[in-house]
Amino acid sequence: MNPRYRLARGIRLRCEAGAEPLLLVPEGIVTLNVSAAAILETLGEGKSVDEVVAALHERFDDSEASLAGDVRETLEDFAAAGFVER
Amino acid sequence: MNASAAAVPAPRSLLCELTYRCNLQCPYCYNPLDLGRSSDELSEAAWLRVIDEAIGLGIVQIGFSGGEPTLRRRELVAMTERATAGGAYTNLITQGTFLDDALLDQLLAAGLAHVQISIQAPERELAATIAGTDVHERKVEVIERVRSRDVALTLNCVLHRLNHDSLPAILAFAEEHGIRRLELANVQFYGWALRNRSALMPTREQVEHGAVLVAAAQDRLRGKMDVTYVLPDYFEELPKPCMHGWGNVAMTVTPAGTVVPCQGAVAITGLDFPNVGTTTLREAWYASAAFNRFRGNAWMPEPCRSCDRREEDFGGCRCQAFLLTGDAAATDPACAKSPDHGIVVAYRDASSVEERWAPRRPQPALP
Numbered sequence: 342m343n344p345r346y347r348l349a350r351g352i353r354l355r356c357e358a359g360a361e362p363l364l365l366v367p368e369g370i371v372t373l374n375v376s377a378a379a380i381l382e383t384l385g386e387g388k389s390v391d392e393v394v395a396a397l398h399e400r401f402d403d404s405e406a407s408l409a410g411d412v413r414e415t416l417e418d419f420a421a422a423g424f425v426e427r
Numbered sequence: 428m429n430a431s432a433a434a435v436p437a438p439r440s441l442l443c444e445l446t447y448r449c450n451l452q453c454p455y456c457y458n459p460l461d462l463g464r465s466s467d468e469l470s471e472a473a474w475l476r477v478i479d480e481a482i483g484l485g486i487v488q489i490g491f492s493g494g495e496p497t498l499r500r501r502e503l504v505a506m507t508e509r510a511t512a513g514g515a516y517t518n519l520i521t522q523g524t525f526l527d528d529a530l531l532d533q534l535l536a537a538g539l540a541h542v543q544i545s546i547q548a549p550e551r552e553l554a555a556t557i558a559g560t561d562v563h564e565r566k567v568e569v570i571e572r573v574r575s576r577d578v579a580l581t582l583n584c585v586l587h588r589l590n591h592d593s594l595p596a597i598l599a600f601a602e603e604h605g606i607r608r609l610e611l612a613n614v615q616f617y618g619w620a621l622r623n624r625s626a627l628m629p630t631r632e633q634v635e636h637g638a639v640l641v642a643a644a645q646d647r648l649r650g651k652m653d654v655t656y657v658l659p660d661y662f663e664e665l666p667k668p669c670m671h672g673w674g675n676v677a678m679t680v681t682p683a684g685t686v687v688p689c690q691g692a693v694a695i696t697g698l699d700f701p702n703v704g705t706t707t708l709r710e711a712w713y714a715s716a717a718f719n720r721f722r723g724n725a726w727m728p729e730p731c732r733s734c735d736r737r738e739e740d741f742g743g744c745r746c747q748a749f750l751l752t753g754d755a756a757a758t759d760p761a762c763a764k765s766p767d768h769g770i771v772v773a774y775r776d777a778s779s780v781e782e783r784w785a786p787r788r789p790q791p792a793l794p
Contacts, residue, residue, distance in 0.1 A: 349607075351540045351579025353516055355487065363487060365516035367541040367579045367608065370439060370488060423607060423653050 344427040345387035346416045352424045354381050366424055380415050384425075390416065435674070435722065438712055440488035441481045442679040442690060443474065445502060447494040451522055452559030452786035453547060454623040455585050455614045458494065459693050462789050467683040471502045473703060475509050477680055480708040482513030492520040492690075494682065497530060504533045511538025518543065523569040524562045531572060541579040543610070544570055548590040549600035557589060559786045570604050581608040586637065587620075587627035594637050598644050598654070607652055611641060613659035617691040619787045621750060626784035628774060634662050661771040665736070666743025666759035673721035673745055678712060686711040688718060691746035695755045721745055726756055730764045 362378035419425035547557040555561040641656040701711040743759020760767040
């Protein structure tokens with residue numbers, strides 16, 4: 342119904358000032374855009390799409406409606422790749 | 428001839444081969460025939476300096492391999508800790524027999540992110556035949572131990588003629604043990620595997636049937652298990668984009684501290700590879716003649732030089748070119764356009780010949 346998403350085991354987000362954000366995965370490096378990094382950064386121990394949207398809305402002041410579609414799509418893409426689990 | 432320093436990208440990944448020692452004797456090992464002496468292995472202090480220098484160069488992926496890296500458990504833990512502190516992702520590539528609870532606890536506390544465990548076959552007897560020792564049950568215990576912990580786990584099985592027909596059983600084994608990532612890589616012919624090539628070469632039927640089986644499994648297991656199947660070079664018509672280019676992304680440090688663009692490159696004679704005992708990783712990467720030798724495409728012969736795929740596959744594998752033709756600057760014979768492609772065709776077509784193999788083991792010491 343309303344699944345909670347979090348980074349899968351052994352998947353690490355690396356966000357450092359002055360460097361492009363990276364998702365570090367088994368023997369691989371995924372370069373993230375700023376919005377994907379922001380979404381993954383909010384996940385912590387597990388968040389629903391609504392919770393991620395609320396957190397991003399507070400941070401970026403985008404409309405919640407425009408955020409929700411992006412967030413769901415991004416999380417599903419990462420889930421399909423095995424980097425995020427529900 | 429050499430790429431200009433300004434054009435050289437920073438390295439992103441480092442493979443540390445902690446030792447060539449191993450308690451298994453798999454005939455498909457890519458380690459060199461000359462396994463060297465353990466007394467020549469880098470010290471813990473030297474390895475930690477390698478890690479520090481790697482972090483300083485911008486490396487974010489670090490692998491620990493061998494031989495069997497857990498034979499140097501203290502160094503392995505210390506290096507994992509240092510790499511993690513530097514923000515790097517750490518991968519342990521192991522056959523698993525020494526990964527007990529105590530070591531796993533230490534490694535996870537040090538920040539280890541990913542463990543890749545290899546099996547020789549899903550059946551105990553065949554696994555023992557290939558490994559030269561009966562450790563399959565121990566590995567199964569280790570797989571169960573690791574899958575319950577907070578770390579990524581990949582199961583790996585190198586495929587060759589002796590175990591290729593076990594592919595359905597490998598898939599079943601992986602499912603039974605809740606594996607999320609399964610890597611089925613056909614043997615590539617370097618080191619001991621090259622020595623044992625005629626015994627290990629899969630048949631065309633095995634390779635093609637394997638591809639069909641894996642495609643079906645990928646469909647069936649989508650979302651549950653990620654299955655990768657790597658074809659053997661000798662059965663491809665295009666070469667692999669080896670290491671994404673020589674000295675382009677990755678480097679390896681061997682047990683005795685030699686810095687090479689990939690673990691197979693130690694076989695290439697005539698290139699004076701740097702050693703961490705006398706140089707820094709930075710000098711090795713940016714300034715050594717060996718790393719600059721095959722950068723860019725000015726070194727390429729025809730048909731690579733005018734090939735529209737030269738920026739995609741970089742002429743293939745330098746080590747394979749050397750091992751098959753004696754010239755590391757030749758087009759990889761795996762490529763159908765190579766004038767030497769007949770070499771791989773002859774070997775793959777001879778793959779049904781029965782032959783014994785030489786178990787990997789240290790060579791007798793020279794007098």
